[in-house]
Amino acid sequence: MRVLVTGISSFWGGRLAQALERDPSIEVIVGVSPEDPTCELERTEYVRVGTQHALLRRIVQAAQIDTVVDSRLIVDSTTASARAAHEANVIGTMNILAACSGPDSPVRKFVFKSTAHYYGCEQDDPAYFTERMQRPHPPRTGLERDIVEAEKAVTSFAERNTGVTVTALRFVNGLGPELKTAHASLFSLPVVPSILGFDPRYQFIHEDDIVGVLEHAVREDLPGIYNAAGDGVLVLSEVASLLGKPLAPLLPPWGTALALEPLKLLGVQVPPEMRSQLRFGRGVDNRKLKAAGVPLRYTTRETVQAYAEHLRVAAIKRDAGEPYRYEREVEEFLRYSPSVRRSSDAPAKLQG
């Protein structure tokens, strides 16, 4: 199996590549991203490239890639400008799909990491979205529009390339010690802020399960669209009590966006998608994924508990280690220099 992972600099991409490296049946792992990887990789080859489809196509053809994992979708509109998010989510997806299509393409499998933001959050939502449901209203924010458009491109790619197994995974909010998201930073405050009069329903998926689900989609064939979420749905007040923090209904139900401005000083950026989640909440039906035999190790409740445990020791462990930094020369020396002793069955521990 020869795998290409896009967005290798993202948490998901990096962790997935690490997981795939352990499997000797996966011969080649190529990671592409416009930014340097953020985690230590042993045999994954990193190519700094954006989403230009001509370049990607050459990589795919040259390395005879048979499996492409697209984990680069921007799901948090505070991490990029609206224009950059549109570039990455719509144009980027289009280009990657173009690089994988064509009669001579070696690609046999395409795994697309999508998000439950596809469904939006509205007053008249069902309590559990199934994969076949559409959002009841057109997308409200630019990011949601882009996500819907990207998924549409993936669906039409699947229709045109019947020989390719296409998997789209709609992940709910991820939570875990290493994952930096807007919700993670909201939950690390001394109190959990909420909108007065609302106690939204929330589902989370543990970061290990995110990687596990992606890995499963690479190894097995999962054609179609799947919701990926931990079992169970919590209300925000329950999340707060699991975190051991008081729920503080400090945000007014009207003019919420304005009231969120001061939170920015505390380093908490609340994107508009999260604002509607804090109001209406969302649940998805994960049974199709479970029926397909994908293992989920954490329920939503266990995910929050694990995050609470992490938060309790995070303050104590804060100076534990330097964050990983990618150094091209070091990585290339370790991979290609004849001076480095390599053994195929027991790879030497590399220092980053």
Place this chain on the structure above:
Amino acid sequence: MKQLPAPSDDLRDYLPAIEPERQVSDWGRSERVEGLLDRTIYDFLYHYWFRCEVEGVGHVPADGGALLVSNHSGALPPDATMILKAVKEEHPRPRPVHLTVEHFFKGNPLFSMLVPKIGGVPAHPANVQRLLYDEGQLVLVFPEGRKGTEKLYKDRYRLRRFGRGGFVEAAMRAQVPIVPIALVGAEESMPVFAQIGALQRLTGLLYFPVTPTFPHLGLLGFLGYLPAKFRIRFLEPIPTDQWGAEPWHDRGLVQGVADDIRGRIQEELHEMLAKRTSVWFG
């Protein structure tokens, strides 16, 4: 292609396991909040204020899903909670009853916190299907919806239109029986004398009624029920598997069954009202 472990076709096998440490259900229903209200308000209303008398509670099945269908009245309708309480108090095997409510309650900060905690579930067909078919729970619907609760006192016990028959379709799809309920007393407990359209638009509420205590006593007036005597009669269940496979495609049949159920409840109400000698003592 690799062989997957033979998956079962029935998605009901993959429902999340119940986590016993939790006090809130996946639907947002809270044992704690509900228990507190039950011990304080519901208990008092049920036993002493409305002195509920229940007949035929055995028609509610002891297991599996069932759709309870009742008439609806009172500006802040007490009938819903009293039916929930009746199943809890009188049924040999009490089970929680989920109550379908308008989407309005999810979006309104006055109600959004409380309504799901006491068993309210937005009336989305997918929610009803999951509760009835997948989880095998009891669901109470008021097909009249707000047309029932906003109607004036002069129209008491005259059933409004039963929606568009959506509840029959829901029960057919879920293959569960429909249990009609006739309830007498709620109309007199909080009669609506008038509706003020201008104030409704101003407050953004579903409607703005004038009752014996509201609006002149303020929000407290919403709690001022008159002590009418309640009679709740559970009628013979109607099985929905008697019309062959996928009967909901036949709109005529769906409408016909809905009208039939409406007629049965209306008839039962007439009979109960004919026997009632006093609004307050029954």
